[in-house]
Amino acid sequence: VRMILMGPPGAGKGTQAPRIKDKFNCCHLATGDMLRSQVAKKTPLGKEAKKIMDQGGLVSDEIVIGMIKEELENNKECRGGFILDGFPRTVVQAERLDGMLKERDQKLQHAVELQIDDSLLVARITGRLVHPASGRTYHSTFNPPKDRMKDDVTGEPLIQRSDDNPDALRKRLVTYHKQTAPVVGYYKNSGIWKGVDASQEPGQVWKDLLKVFDKKA
Numbered sequence: 001v002r003m004i005l006m007g008p009p010g011a012g013k014g015t016q017a018p019r020i021k022d023k024f025n026c027c028h029l030a031t032g033d034m035l036r037s038q039v040a041k042k043t044p045l046g047k048e049a050k051k052i053m054d055q056g057g058l059v060s061d062e063i064v065i066g067m068i069k070e071e072l073e074n075n076k077e078c079r080g081g082f083i084l085d086g087f088p089r090t091v092v093q094a095e096r097l098d099g100m101l102k103e104r105d106q107k108l109q110h111a112v113e114l115q116i117d118d119s120l121l122v123a124r125i126t127g128r129l130v131h132p133a134s135g136r137t138y139h140s141t142f143n144p145p146k147d148r149m150k151d152d153v154t155g156e157p158l159i160q161r162s163d164d165n166p167d168a169l170r171k172r173l174v175t176y177h178k179q180t181a182p183v184v185g186y187y188k189n190s191g192i193w194k195g196v197d198a199s200q201e202p203g204q205v206w207k208d209l210l211k212v213f214d215k216k217a
């Protein structure tokens with residue numbers, strides 16, 4: 001499959017994408033995860049990106065486009081297709097993605113928007129717990145780990161993202177509505193847009209996603 005998964009912070013992109021990846025045997029490319037790995041390694045790019053991410057702004061188009069291009073060209077998992085999570089986030093990024101795919105004689109098949117009201121996102125974001133190495137995500141109330149603050153698979157500690165606080169979330173939402181909402185319009189115009197109600201419990205969201213692909217669980 002070749003698709004993008006869109007939606008505001010906390011909509012469930014990172015929760016649903018691994019299920020799609022398993023179902024279709026494709027790669028899951030999340031620009032936020034890639035940037036956080038640069039931050040963790042304290043690279044020059046990571047240091048620059050951290051400031052922007054903690055303020056809820058967007059990292060430059062050139063940087064994220066470069067990261068996606070590199071993965072699509074070199075990541076073997078992407079030979080079976082891809083799910084892009086958190087990219088494209090600006091119309092410029094969407095246009096450049098089209099260009100990249102055109103060069104490879106490929107086209108996007110689905111642009112899925114996880115739709116949810118802003119008022120539900122504070123609880124999701126402030127309760128999120130992450131296993132940094134794998135990107136596995138939990139929630140203190142909605143999806144608690146078996147052992148408090150430990151990853152179910154590795155037993156390693158879980159952390160809170162530094163941008164997961166009410167203040168940074170407010171800014172991320174402003175950025176989303178200003179810069180990323182137009183990307184939804186871009187895909188509506190191109191005819192591959194579909195919306196899924198992301199306020200439902202994760203299992204139901206997954207069922208509705210499968211309908212988008214005409215697949216059964």
Ligand code: AP5
Nearest residue numbers: 009010011012013014015031032059086124128138139202
């Ligand atoms: P990014 O990492 O992409 O963050 P985001 O878009 O804000 O999205 P989140 O990861 O917060 O939400 P999610 O939808 O993945 O939710 P999740 O499934 O984890 O980007 C971070 C930053 O990097 C950006 O702000 C920007 O600065 C920069 N950046 C990234 N990409 C960029 C780009 N292309 N261009 C420029 N800059 C870029 O779920 C959240 C919580 O809710 C979890 O705890 C989960 O367990 C729980 N949950 C999930 N689904 C449900 C459900 N159905 N019911 C109840 N709880 C649920």
Ligand code: ZN
Nearest residue numbers: 013014030032
């Ligand atoms: Zn995410």
